[in-house]
Amino acid sequence: MRQSNRIPGKGRIDRERPVRFSFDGRDYEGYQGDTLASALLANGVRLMGRSFKYHRPRGVMTAGSEEPNALVEVLEGGQHTPNVRATMQEVYPGLAVRSQNRWPSLAFDALSVNDRFSSFLSAGFYYKTFMWPRAWWEKVYEPLIRRAAGLGSLSGRHDDARYEKAWAHCDLLVIGSGPAGLMAALTAARAGADVILAEEDREMGGRLLADAPEIGGQKGDAWAAGVLAELGALPNVRLMPRTTVTGAYDDGTFGGLERVGLHLSAPADVPRECFWRIVARRAILAAGALERPIAHPDNDRPGVMMASALRAYAHRWGVDPGRVVLFGNNDSALQTARALTSEGVRILAYVDPRPGIAVTEEFPVYRGEVVGTTGRLGVKTVRFRHKGGVSEIAAETLALAGGWNPTLHLACHTGAWPDWDASLSAFVPRPGMVPGLTVAGAAAGHFSTAACLEGGVAAARAVLSELELKIPETAVPQAEDGAYDIAPLWSVEASGRAWLDFANDVTTKDVALAAQEGFASVEHMKRYTAQGMAPDQGKSSNVAALAILAEATGQGIPATGTTTFRPPFVPVSIAALGAGGRAKGFAPERRTTSDPASRRMGAPMIEAGMWFRPSYFPREGEATWREACDREVTMVRQAVGVCDVSTLGKIDVQGSDAGRFLDFVYTNMMSTLKPGRVRYGLMLRDDGHVMDDGTCARLSDRHFLITTTTAAAGLVMRHLDFVHQAFCGDWDVRMMSVTEQWAQIVLTGPKARDLLNAVLQDPAEAKDLPFMGYAPGCILGVSGRVFRISFSGELGFELAVPARYGADLFDRLVTSARELGGGPYGMEALNVLRIEKGFITHAEIHGRVTAFDIGMDRMMSPKKDCIGKAASQRPGLRGPEREQLVGLQPLEPQEALTAGAHLYDRDAPARSEDGQGYVTSVGYSPTLGSWLGLGFLKNGRARHGQVVRLDDGLRGRKVLCRVCDPVFLDPEGGRMRG
Amino acid sequence: MRITCPCCGTRDRREFTYYGSEDYLDRPAAEAPAQAWDDYLHNRENPAGETRDLWYHDPCGCWLKVTRNTVTHAIIACEPVAGAGA
Numbered sequence A: 001m002r003q004s005n006r007i008p009g010k011g012r013i014d015r016e017r018p019v020r021f022s023f024d025g026r027d028y029e030g031y032q033g034d035t036l037a038s039a040l041l042a043n044g045v046r047l048m049g050r051s052f053k054y055h056r057p058r059g060v061m062t063a064g065s066e067e068p069n070a071l072v073e074v075l076e077g078g079q080h081t082p083n084v085r086a087t088m089q090e091v092y093p094g095l096a097v098r099s100q101n102r103w104p105s106l107a108f109d110a111l112s113v114n115d116r117f118s119s120f121l122s123a124g125f126y127y128k129t130f131m132w133p134r135a136w137w138e139k140v141y142e143p144l145i146r147r148a149a150g151l152g153s154l155s156g157r158h159d160d161a162r163y164e165k166a167w168a169h170c171d172l173l174v175i176g177s178g179p180a181g182l183m184a185a186l187t188a189a190r191a192g193a194d195v196i197l198a199e200e201d202r203e204m205g206g207r208l209l210a211d212a213p214e215i216g217g218q219k220g221d222a223w224a225a226g227v228l229a230e231l232g233a234l235p236n237v238r239l240m241p242r243t244t245v246t247g248a249y250d251d252g253t254f255g256g257l258e259r260v261g262l263h264l265s266a267p268a269d270v271p272r273e274c275f276w277r278i279v280a281r282r283a284i285l286a287a288g289a290l291e292r293p294i295a296h297p298d299n300d301r302p303g304v305m306m307a308s309a310l311r312a313y314a315h316r317w318g319v320d321p322g323r324v325v326l327f328g329n330n331d332s333a334l335q336t337a338r339a340l341t342s343e344g345v346r347i348l349a350y351v352d353p354r355p356g357i358a359v360t361e362e363f364p365v366y367r368g369e370v371v372g373t374t375g376r377l378g379v380k381t382v383r384f385r386h387k388g389g390v391s392e393i394a395a396e397t398l399a400l401a402g403g404w405n406p407t408l409h410l411a412c413h414t415g416a417w418p419d420w421d422a423s424l425s426a427f428v429p430r431p432g433m434v435p436g437l438t439v440a441g442a443a444a445g446h447f448s449t450a451a452c453l454e455g456g457v458a459a460a461r462a463v464l465s466e467l468e469l470k471i472p473e474t475a476v477p478q479a480e481d482g483a484y485d486i487a488p489l490w491s492v493e494a495s496g497r498a499w500l501d502f503a504n505d506v507t508t509k510d511v512a513l514a515a516q517e518g519f520a521s522v523e524h525m526k527r528y529t530a531q532g533m534a535p536d537q538g539k540s541s542n543v544a545a546l547a548i549l550a551e552a553t554g555q556g557i558p559a560t561g562t563t564t565f566r567p568p569f570v571p572v573s574i575a576a577l578g579a580g581g582r583a584k585g586f587a588p589e590r591r592t593t594s595d596p597a598s599r600r601m602g603a604p605m606i607e608a609g610m611w612f613r614p615s616y617f618p619r620e621g622e623a624t625w626r627e628a629c630d631r632e633v634t635m636v637r638q639a640v641g642v643c644d645v646s647t648l649g650k651i652d653v654q655g656s657d658a659g660r661f662l663d664f665v666y667t668n669m670m671s672t673l674k675p676g677r678v679r680y681g682l683m684l685r686d687d688g689h690v691m692d693d694g695t696c697a698r699l700s701d702r703h704f705l706i707t708t709t710t711a712a713a714g715l716v717m718r719h720l721d722f723v724h725q726a727f728c729g730d731w732d733v734r735m736m737s738v739t740e741q742w743a744q745i746v747l748t749g750p751k752a753r754d755l756l757n758a759v760l761q762d763p764a765e766a767k768d769l770p771f772m773g774y775a776p777g778c779i780l781g782v783s784g785r786v787f788r789i790s791f792s793g794e795l796g797f798e799l800a801v802p803a804r805y806g807a808d809l810f811d812r813l814v815t816s817a818r819e820l821g822g823g824p825y826g827m828e829a830l831n832v833l834r835i836e837k838g839f840i841t842h843a844e845i846h847g848r849v850t851a852f853d854i855g856m857d858r859m860m861s862p863k864k865d866c867i868g869k870a871a872s873q874r875p876g877l878r879g880p881e882r883e884q885l886v887g888l889q890p891l892e893p894q895e896a897l898t899a900g901a902h903l904y905d906r907d908a909p910a911r912s913e914d915g916q917g918y919v920t921s922v923g924y925s926p927t928l929g930s931w932l933g934l935g936f937l938k939n940g941r942a943r944h945g946q947v948v949r950l951d952d953g954l955r956g957r958k959v960l961c962r963v964c965d966p967v968f969l970d971p972e973g974g975r976m977r978g
Numbered sequence B: 001m002r003i004t005c006p007c008c009g010t011r012d013r014r015e016f017t018y019y020g021s022e023d024y025l026d027r028p029a030a031e032a033p034a035q036a037w038d039d040y041l042h043n044r045e046n047p048a049g050e051t052r053d054l055w056y057h058d059p060c061g062c063w064l065k066v067t068r069n070t071v072t073h074a075i076i077a078c079e080p081v082a083g084a085g086a
Helices: A036-042 A110-116 A125-129 A136-148 A179-190 A207-211 A220-233 A307-317 A331-342 A449-466 A508-516 A522-529 A542-553 A595-600 A625-638 A658-665 A713-727 A752-759 A803-819 A827-836 B034-041
Strands: A014-023 A026-032 A071-074 A081-085 A096-099 A163-175 A195-198 A237-240 A243-249 A253-259 A273-285 A289-291 A304-306 A323-328 A346-352 A365-374 A381-386 A389-394 A397-401 A404-406 A419-421 A426-428 A437-439 A499-501 A605-608 A611-614 A641-644 A649-654 A678-684 A690-700 A703-708 A734-737 A742-748 A773-779 A782-788 A796-802 A883-890 A902-905 A917-925 A930-938 A947-952 A957-964 B002-005 B009-012 B016-021 B050-057 B062-069 B075-080
Touching: A014 A036, A026 A036, A036 A307, A163 A179, A163 A253, A163 A449, A179 A195, A179 A220, A179 A273, A179 A449, A195 A243, A195 A273, A207 A220, A207 A307, A220 A237, A243 A273, A273 A449, A289 A307, A304 A307, A307 A323, A307 A331, A307 A397, A323 A331, A323 A365, A323 A381, A323 A389, A331 A346, A331 A397, A346 A381, A346 A389, A365 A389, A404 A426, A437 A449, A499 A508, A499 A542, A508 A522, A508 A542, A522 A542, A595 A605, A595 A611, A595 A803, A625 A641, A625 A827, A625 A917, A641 A803, A649 A658, A649 A713, A658 A703, A658 A713, A690 A713, A690 A773, A690 A782, A703 A713, A713 A734, A713 B050, A713 B062, A742 A752, A742 A803, A752 A796, A752 A803, A773 A796, A796 A803, A827 A917, A827 A930, A883 A917, A883 A947, B002 B050, B002 B062, B002 B075
Parallel strands: A014 A096, A163 A195, A163 A273, A195 A237, A273 A437, A304 A397, A323 A346, A323 A397, A346 A365
Antiparallel strands: A014 A026, A071 A081, A071 A096, A243 A253, A253 A273, A289 A404, A365 A381, A381 A389, A419 A426, A605 A611, A641 A742, A649 A703, A649 A734, A678 A690, A690 A703, A742 A796, A773 A782, A782 A796, A883 A930, A883 A957, A902 A917, A902 A947, A917 A930, A947 A957, B002 B009, B016 B050, B050 B062, B062 B075
């Protein structure tokens, strides 16, 4: 494929390295260094997309990230990416690009019929039209509109490509590498500051690459190359090309999106993108300025582009634009026309409405305005009005130069507003908008090259003096310092639709209509018309739109103001933003030391917090988990079971005031506990509700070990630290989490002592260990701890050994337990065992219950204050109106109960105002041959024996249950004490 | 946002857990009237401007009283709570 529109010998492209790529299935050739947009233009392809609403043919408007029109889809499968700006996608061998929002093809799009009905489709059309019947909105109108309007499509597949996140720190972040940015970076770098220079483009140099003004007697790009060579050689400088700084945040933090692999043929061994958090002591925003179009009828055809983009395509990429009409209203436009002419581009007409415009140029100059274009899929002729009437001339390209908007977005990201500068007809930044950030160069409204160079140096010097670094002598090279005269022209008075926001198909009429219908504030106009809400966020159109709104309302531009600038400056893929936050990066996995053994035994693992715990240990012949669970429960009740409970939080508490401290955080007394004894403890929040429960063992006089529930381990640690540091910092007590350091394994059942003796070096050590007792013990030759506690209601021990011995201990206990007719049991059986005993977990102490509710009011020691005590005595937190913990047994034992179901009086309707309570835990008890439940019931303790209705609206279950004490089995506790 | 922990230096806010107003440091006596407990537990100012609140530095376990501005997001001071209420 010939590159018919390529100017021989011109441009910063590598003609030795041709690159083949495809667009809508057709093969093209570009060169290394091309963007998709430049390569397509070089091949004479102007039509690159269809517009959002009217499906109008559209071509590329810009040469940068602000591109509103030329959005395409790239890649396949999970990596498929819509709305890629052709101006940002670099070509690489094999790149396959598809146009979007068209059917059946880009050149013939059936939905371009919308354009014929455009007079009906103006702003607000959808709101006004698709109102009735109301039910149709979701089912008919919205899907229809979504199909017709829109941008690219989503693959619906998981993107499994690599993305990364990274942090960087520096003294100075320079954003943009044009003349201002380069001078700023150079000045700071020579002073020894740690500098990061971030540039959105693949190459550094900014506009010096696109129009190469003379600097210090050199071509601008050559000068830039020299500066970059110096910067690149300095160890204190990091150059970050292909990195868009996307947002300014508090404390000098900036977001940056680096396109690491998007320009490489897949599969490249690099991430696709990297999202940077850059922390900078100071920052200089030197992001340049964006040229804006002028609204005139049919200003949206392929072939219409910004004059600066035209210049970039010609100079940097050697693209021949064909015959050009240039429509401008400022001196920069005139300069562009001169530069283009000197490069051999044919300017057929330079059209400028300014009264004083000189006509003595090398190209025809007309004082006037462009009033229209023709050409179905691209500009064929341009019509303009001038003194002598209306002329229509044949041209391929219409270049618009409506003035420059400083790229000050980042300066506004933390909530500050820019000032209107009437002489520039543009918003300019004010000092101090973002603390620590200075704006320099064109971004600050200084448009000449000389002013940019000087601005960069001045900004860097100010930073250096703030950072107390020695300011080096940096000579500012000579450069062009032309004045910038502009006569604001937002839209041309002529009949026909004139586009403002190309990406969202907003015309000048839509904005006027918004004002007329009362949406006169700029924020309302934006939402009514969708102006500035497309992927480009109105970068080239917002200012013109609010100027037209200001005209319509008569308020003037400063009073109208801008809409809010928010990050990100360019679209950021969610995959990049969330890099590292998937799967284990989202939630790390914690595994006990017995995890491999459980998996080897075929146990399905379930997540408990971040931990993985075995659900049950299946045996051959068992068809369902229930069979395994029933067997394991029975095994514990009749022989012995082994269960790893290392996930429980363990906190070591030491000091002469440890007992006093624990008295303060638990409702009950711990200071009276004798060494070698264990006590159940309940912890409240200061609002009187239960925080957590667990055991507290006194290992020695000044040494306690407390346990927490698995999920609340971190919370309790934080709480204890708070209570200590906030209320009793001078007490002699220290605490530390030792959850990870100890493996703790339960052995429980009538044969638990036999099993204990199998692993205890000297069985005498635990021979007389009473219920709720503790003794140090030598377990399989290792110093460990033996606790006699029970969460199953059977005789039980918990053995603790340093975590590195946990796997061995578990294996040995399982083997020995099997010899005794027992074995391991999982979470399901553990749950049934504790429900049978009425033991609570976080299903019950879920944050909204009090000690009174769970029947543990009497554990509140009257002899001392404790956290939560005062509030727990308040009216409303105790009494018959409270929902209280009860047991529930179905009248028909085999009728399954469901957790989460609500409780009602037997014949009451299932309405929330009739609610009596809810079910928290359920399980089938093979011991009692019945389903059992725990739940909370209004005044429940006084209602034992009554029948209530369990009503599960979600699963459609209604079960009559008898209310009973929550302890179903062995209420005297003879089994665990015996 | 970064907070300067007296033990660990300036650290990213991802290392900290927010708790609430510094009011939590002024715990009433056990026998204080209900109104005092209401104020302690529930009644809060919501200032636009300078505010003091409590943050936990998870890696080192230090509780901090952080003075910051809710409008500018500036962090003005950080001090350990230990000693403050003892």
